Amino acid sequence: MDENLYTIFESRFPADRGAPLLLLEGGRVLSYGEAEEGVARYASLLAGLGLEPGERVAVQVEKSPEALLVYLACLRAGLVYLPLNNAYQSSEVGYFLGNAEPGAVIAQPRSMPWLAPIAKDLGIRHVFTLDADGSGTFTDAARSASPRFETVPRKASDLAAILYTSGTTGRSKGAMISHLNLASNARVLHAYWGFRPGDVLVHMLPLFHVHGLFVASHCVLMNGSAMRFHAKFDGARALAEFRDSTVFMGVPTFYTRLLAESGLDRAACSAMRLFVSGSAPLLAETHVEFEKRTGHRILERYGMTETGMLTSNPLDGERRAGTVGFPLPGTDVRVVDDEGRACAAGGIGHVQVKGDNVLSGYWRMPEKNKEEFTADGFFRTGDVGSISEDGYLSIVGRSKDLIITGGYNVYPKEIELLLDEFPGVAESAVVGVPHPDFGEAVTAVLVPRAGAKLPPEGEIVAWLKQRLANFKVPKRVHVVDDLPRNAMGKVQKNVLRDRYGAPGN
Ligand code: MCA
Ligand code: AMP
Secondary structure: OOOOHHHHHHHHOOOOOOOEEEEOHHHOEEEHHHHHHHHHHHHHHHHHOOOOOOOEEEEEOOOOHHHHHHHHHHHHOOOEEEEOOOOOOHHHHHHHHHHHOOOEEEEOHHHHHHHHHHHHHOOOOEEEEOOOOOOOHHHHHHOOOOOOOOOOOOOOOOEEEEEEEOOOOOOOEEEEEEHHHHHHHHHHHHHHOOOOOOOEEEEOOOOOOHHHHHHHHHHHHHHOOEEEEOOOOOHHHHHHHHOOOOEEEEOHHHHHHHHOOOOOOOHHHOOOOEEEEOOOOOOHHHHHHHHHHHOOOOEEEEEEOOOEEEEEOOOOOOOOOOOOEEEOOOEEEEEEOOOOOEOOOOOEEEEEEEEOOOOOEEOOOHHHHHHHEOOOOOEEEEEEEEEOOOOOEEEEEEOOOOEEEOOEEEOHHHHHHHHOOOOOEEEEEEEEEEEOOOEEEEEEEEEEOOOOOOOOHHHHHHHHHOOOOHHHOOOEEEEOOOOOEOOOOOEOHHHHHHHHHOOOO
């Protein structure tokens, strides 16, 4: 039986293929029929290059309708989609390409001066451009490709995508996501959040991470309905779109920015039926304030790149602020102590999960697979939580050293390793401190070598900007004589967080 995710989507497309899939800025519309034809052409082009099912296609492009169709074309052609955040710089991209060994790369034209040589060195056979306006060598070549394509059948366990997530060691790991992982989560979310004919989703998330690419887009494709598709988040525009839309999904920063819009009120949101938040903790005060202004209780859910969505507050029933709700159907969620024993209700412990939505392992890292899964097959999320008597999960912290800033993950180790290379730096520590817009902000603390004088903060930040995606670059860099350490010699990051998290730092 064919378990290709694209086949599942296709079976849910509207009978009238003239119905809209994408409602674009300036009133442009992309219908399901047009999308289907575009996907077929792109799949024909990719398959025609001689790429075999299972080969990777790396994509680092701006969000555009074409970018969405490239993803669907990879599914359809049995290729493994490898999306890359377009903020990643050359050294980051070089690592991903070297590790994943894609057969083709599609990237922004402006990246070509540095990306083409990397691809050549790595022996990547096909390199295409795709710009934000849909132009580029990829779409040029697709024009003469066949508008008919027979979907390549896939088994449930075949890979659909690889998504890189950074790690606590500073080395990124490729999460291997199968057709079943995606299909099971798409089916569950579509039902759990009550998608129905005529729903219109406002899509302002980036397309290179799970939230925008899978959670939001898949609900729409499973529903055969339309989404208002924007290149990026814009509060005023979102408000205008809410007037004739029904569903919105965003990271907490989207909601705090919406609250800053004076026009956010009940009337502006009267057509909407559902606001979903995730990727980072939503402050209870944001939840309360949003309800006061709009009458809507935000539905908070919790997930990971490796697992898709794991828990959700209910559609009908109490959406409890400060919690991420119940395990989704088909997902086992448990909270255990350091010895792996289940915690009693209300007890705080490690969150572990199991289900069809959970990845099979990391790309070419068998040792990580052993570390990240328990003997009985549960995945260790690295989150610390507790489950209440009545079954609501709360995420209360993380055992992994991770900062989430505006919904993007930053692993301090990666930044520390780089800072340690900065001339004159003896050691460094990177922590997350509270930030009104991004939730947490990356902050660096440096200790100079004996006798060395470090340049002004701005110079260090400029140096980092050339080497790191912009959201990873510390908002502040502090220089100190010593880092605070405990009796074991371990840096006390909590002390640094308290010191630099105070207002005015
Ligand atoms: C941009 N900047 C940031 C961030 N974004 N700094 C920290 N954190 C960020 N997230 C910096 C830029 O480097 C720049 O600094 C300045 O802010 C303005 O940049 P700009 O591009 O104009 O910002 P923006 O367009 O306003 O973007 C903010 C944003 C965006 C809209 C919140 O970051 C965003 O769309 N975030 C969503 C991330 C997401 O989709 N996460 C889901 C991951 P400078 O001027 O110094 O260069 S999936 C996931 O986590 C799991 C699976 C889950 O549960 O969903
Ligand atoms: P990522 O690696 O980008 O998939 O990020 C996954 C991590 O984001 C999880 O392990 C959590 O730490 C965090 N996360 C996602 N959703 C929530 C939420 N609603 N509340 C708290 N943390 C969340």
